[in-house]
Amino acid sequence: MDKSRRLYYFDSHLRSFSAHIVSEQQRADGRFEVILSQSAFYPTSGGQPHDTGMLNDIPVVDVFVRDDEVIHVVEHSIPVGTSVVGEIDWQRRLDHMQHHCGQHILSAAFEQLFDLDTVGFHMSDDAVTVDIATPVLSEGDLARAEQLANHIIMENRPVSARFVQTSELSQFALRYPPKVTEDIRIVTIADFNDNACGGTHPKFTGEIGLLKVVQQEKVRNATRLTFVCGMRALRDYTERVRVTQALTSQLSTDWLDLPSVVKAQLAEKAELRRTTARLQTALATYRVETEVEAGMTDILEHHFIVARFVDCADVAECKALFQALQKAVSQLVEDATVVFVGQVKDRVYVQGESRGLVNMQQLVTTYLASVGGKGGGKPTSAQGSALISPDDDIRAHAARIREMIFAAMRT
Structure with missing residues (x-):
């Protein structure tokens, strides 16, 4: 297209113009590509996106240059020779x-x-x-x-x-x-x-x-x-x-003071996180010590423990408690079998590790399957979970797993 037919070159404020269709071709997507006798539609080039607008009542959805011609992509057919009025989307332009x-x-x-x-x-x-x-x-x-x-x-x-x-x-x-x-x-x-x-x-x-x-x-x-x-x-x-x-409004301060207020709150939040972490560590230590004391006979006489923990916040806390439990038991007996049974909201979470006393993969998957859950792992370590009812007693789950370990030891 000769530059004189590209009206946008000479008047960027031109919003409406008249022309006629000199070429039309249907695309694979059902739209049509048309070439006009002259055009004020800017095609994508030089980092600037194309114009949109209307040709008569038909939307122009794309404009680009191919073989030095300005191609207008429209939603419907406009036969060659048709006179059209082009309307540029002015806000976009x-x-x-x-x-x-x-x-x-x-x-x-x-x-x-x-x-x-x-x-x-x-x-x-x-x-x-x-x-x-x-x-x-x-x-x-x-x-x-x-x-x-x-x-x-x-x-x-x-x-x-x-x-x-x-x-x-x-x-x-x-x-x-x-x-x-x-x-x-x-x-x-x-x-x-x-x-x-x-x-x-x-x-x-x-x-x-x-x-x-x-x-x-x-x-x-x-x-x-x-x-x-x-x-x-x-x-x-x-x-x-x-x-x-x-x-x-939420922080009850002037906008100029927002940076200092937010900085102070972030510092306070960081300190609260550190305090919370210390308290969680102390609580975890207490909970683990309590379970180890309760299971001392199994640990010393049979080299295993099945520990139960209710009201765990999430799986991450379960894993942290399991690691703390392993550490505490290892200080009493080397290579002991450790099984963690924890409640996370409406699920029972089971994780265990054994150095040969039992096949932990078989133990965990078999038990969880019996209560509608799933688990996986390997003979030395496994984990999984199952949905439980609100009135389920986590102690009963732990007791059944303990019985399964004794049964495995007798075979």
Whole structure:
């Protein structure tokens, strides 16, 4: 398509236009690809997503370039020769214009302030990012670049675009050479930046409204900045205010004091965790000592213990108690068989280890199968669980497993 038929090159604010269908082809997915006599729909290119909108009453869902033609993907057939009125989704177009021009300004700010190149640009419905060629970017330098960018926006400088020949490039302060050798389009932000670009841009920088960097991360040898402009910036700010107000209300503080309040609460939480861990360790030691004392006869005379623990918080606590039980029993008898029977809410959890007294895999799986549960492991160690009723007595489960061990010892 000749550049003169790509109306977006010459008027980014053109929202409606007339044309006719010059080509139509159905796709495998049932949609149709059409080529127009002229088009204001911007195709995906240069990091900027495509426009959407309508051709007559038919949605345009994708626009791209193939073989130098602008292809419009539509939901329904539009026969060749049909006259159409194209309607651009203006809010989407304006959002893309604001962020594309915002990227030009932010990149130019880093170039002019710190001589840093832009090595990447990405725009989507979810995020807009620019990659600055430095692995480290200080908070102060970022603030300076952001402030300069917003000064340029608020000064409402003219933004213009024109096609030039290669011989005319010396008239422009281009940091990056054009990627094409003909139909070179230069976008100029008055007295600030020249850039070879085919994207859509506002007529004045003031249309961008505001530029705010909201995230910074290191990507390889560059720094990736996520930023928002225009209505995205307003939505972002509105959401941040909503979250901030909710936090200040819950914490009964001013928003300026949130960092110090949260820091203090995190320190308090960390201390509580340490205290809880110490108390849990002490409680586990007491519970294990109690079970070892109760099972002392089995430990000393038969070299095994079946210990029972009720009201365990979770499987992690069961495993911690089992390890503590093993340690305590090993101090009395080496290579003793240790079986843990614990209650976790509505389940009985069984874990055991044996050095030859019994086949632990057979013991655990057989018992759990008898009460509707499942288990697995190997002859020396096994574990599993089963659902139990609220009135089930964990002591009864432990007693039955103890009887099974005695039976195995007699065979």
